[in-house]
Amino acid sequence: MFLTSYNRERSTTNLLSQVEPETLSGLFSRQPVECLQPGQSLFLEGDDAKHVFEVAEGALRIFRIISDGRRVITGFVFEGDLLGVSLKGNYLYSAEAIVGTKIRRLARRTFEAAVQESEELRPQLFARVCDEMAAAQDQMVLLSCKSAEERLCTFLLKHLRRAAAKTGVQSMVQLPMTRQDMADYLGLTIETVSRTITKLTTKGVLGCVGRHSVKIIKPMTLAQLAGDNDEYGWGEPMVSADERRHH
Amino acid sequence: MFLTSYNRERSTTNLLSQVEPETLSGLFSRQPVECLQPGQSLFLEGDDAKHVFEVAEGALRIFRIISDGRRVITGFVFEGDLLGVSLKGNYLYSAEAIVGTKIRRLARRTFEAAVQESEELRPQLFARVCDEMAAAQDQMVLLSCKSAEERLCTFLLKHLRRAAAKTGVQSMVQLPMTRQDMADYLGLTIETVSRTITKLTTKGVLGCVGRHSVKIIKPMTLAQLAGDNDEYGWGEPMVSADERRHH
DNA sequence: CGGTCTCTTGAGTTAAATCAAAGGCGGTGG
DNA sequence: CCACCGCCTTTGATTTAACTCAAGAGACCG
Incomplete structure (x- = not known):
């Protein structure tokens, strides 16, 4: 200036x-x-x-x-x-x-x-x-200790937020990357990514339409499964002392 | 100043x-x-x-x-x-x-x-x-796809370099943190950290002296096991096409 | 409409987690 | 100085989530 x-x-x-x-x-x-x-x-x-x-x-x-x-x-x-x-x-x-x-x-x-x-x-x-x-x-944090399902949910949630910020409130999320890309990003294999998406679909959390876009049907459930508690606790008052172990 | x-x-x-x-x-x-x-x-x-x-x-x-x-x-x-x-x-x-x-x-x-x-x-x-x-x-990268042994070796190598930079060429490394700290840092459990250190000791790569310091006996082996190839290949000419999978 | 590439699904394996218990180090007090 | 205690660490046995290998299904292209 x-x-x-x-x-x-x-x-x-x-x-x-x-x-x-x-x-x-x-x-x-x-x-x-x-x-x-x-x-x-x-x-x-x-x-x-x-x-x-x-x-x-x-x-x-x-x-x-x-x-x-x-x-x-x-x-x-x-x-x-x-x-x-x-x-x-x-x-x-x-x-x-x-x-x-x-x-x-x-x-x-x-x-x-x-x-x-x-x-x-x-x-x-x-x-x-x-x-x-x-x-x-x-x-x-994700790679250190989240399960496959938590990883996928965190990933989807991030993209949902991005989509919401860009294109208003919307439940459709475009995922231009391949399953292999997601796997390499999330520290999983392509098979695990695929199976996890299938599982989330079966649960009714997601609806897949084509390879590169998903409809988030239950965003709340997705957020819970992501295990972040939406950036610091809203659910249970945190597991008593200190112990729950990996995944 | x-x-x-x-x-x-x-x-x-x-x-x-x-x-x-x-x-x-x-x-x-x-x-x-x-x-x-x-x-x-x-x-x-x-x-x-x-x-x-x-x-x-x-x-x-x-x-x-x-x-x-x-x-x-x-x-x-x-x-x-x-x-x-x-x-x-x-x-x-x-x-x-x-x-x-x-x-x-x-x-x-x-x-x-x-x-x-x-x-x-x-x-x-x-x-x-x-x-x-x-x-x-x-x-x-470490958390995405390295095995427990690779993680430990990478960790030790980093601390070895730090020690070398500080106190001249030296093979003793001080590790003030507990095993649990290492586990929480490397995305492993304390048991896996302990077992892996034992294995490295058995192989003659390390010598443990007390809980918080180790002597690196074979730094070259350690570097190879870390799987970084010292910041980009020096060993074999890289696995042909693209396939070796996780860990 | 056939080919190719990506994705999904299935079956079996494995590395690391979990559960459990014993061992050793370091500090404290007798 | 030694014995005891608590905590951290090691070791063992078992379980499991995710990986690997393999084959089949579906999407997308010309």
Whole structure:
């Protein structure tokens, strides 16, 4: 808002940015859109982290391939998410489009300079990084000690919330990723994912329509089965002393 | 080195900071040391995140208690580490001293203001956050698909590196936490941790001396068993196509 | 409409969890 | 200094949730 950013011809647009405050997305809005085909990779683990990306449309999976050839998906990114922010020299993971996806990119240097110079942008970025950190923690909890059913329910609930935030109150959830993707994300096998979804369907919690979308019929039940108690207890007053063990 | 009130005059004092560069630790150095007894908690999940801490000595566990009463340890912090940086309003986890521990604290506002105003400090903090993120990713990989033995070896290796960095090349590793702590961190039960350590000892990879320290006898074997291949392949040319399954 | 790829379902196996009990370390007090 | 006590850890036996292997069903494409 001041200092170097002022030097360029930004002063004319600054008027605008006071009316319509500067946003991280705004940084990307002038960049050309690039299209990715399903399965196309955006960058690979270990690549020089030259760019920061914003997802304009679609979805990507973020993953690492470990030494024995298995794949671990550490996250999914969707419309509006940033990609490649919290790292130093090289990407720590690969990113691959799940479906047809549109992205915009900014040179890391440009991005970082812009953020450094803006009093408005810095806290926005900080908030995003915090969210990313919180998501990582939640995932650790999930992987540490949740059962297959709890994992699936947590996953579905997260996507339900995302869908609700985007498209209003709605019980249909689009899941663009494959069952194998879910398995690699949830630390399960594809068979276990499939069986668990079947079980939830049988229980009447879900209704599957096609491979990539589900209808959440009993969101409350789903939340209970997820075992989070909606971010800290609402049900029973917590199991007496300290003992219930794994799963 | 400087107090925050100092920062306003920073442009003039830059000469000084070139001689002895500003560091994050430096921010805390004027703060009084506080001592924590073993088991004493520093803050609880959900508390207002009013302070940022630096560990001057000792060790803490960072954990969450989930709805069924189980505990998930998401990390350990040691001398020189910061605590409570990457979050917004409230702490996302509890922190508890494992052994007698000394810490210094800074009001979050003071800390953030100091960092925001310093060209030197900002990248330092960014780097720390990136490391934290990378550690979280590694932990997700570990929890997603490593076997008990791989988990233990990864854990020991991490501590071996820490010890080597601190105290020169050394094969003794201090593990102040209990077996239960390790179990809660690695997503295992105490019995499995114990059995796995016994197995590694039997194999001659480790020598246990007392409960809280081990001697790493075959670090190379340990690294192989950890299954990381020291951050990307050095051994076999990676299992042909894509298939080896869980554990 | 056939082919391919993904997903589902079934049967059997296994690594880690659970349940149970004994062993050892460290601290306390006699 | 030694004996005792409590807690942490180890070890053993059994169970189980999820994995593996295998085959069949269903979705989506040209």
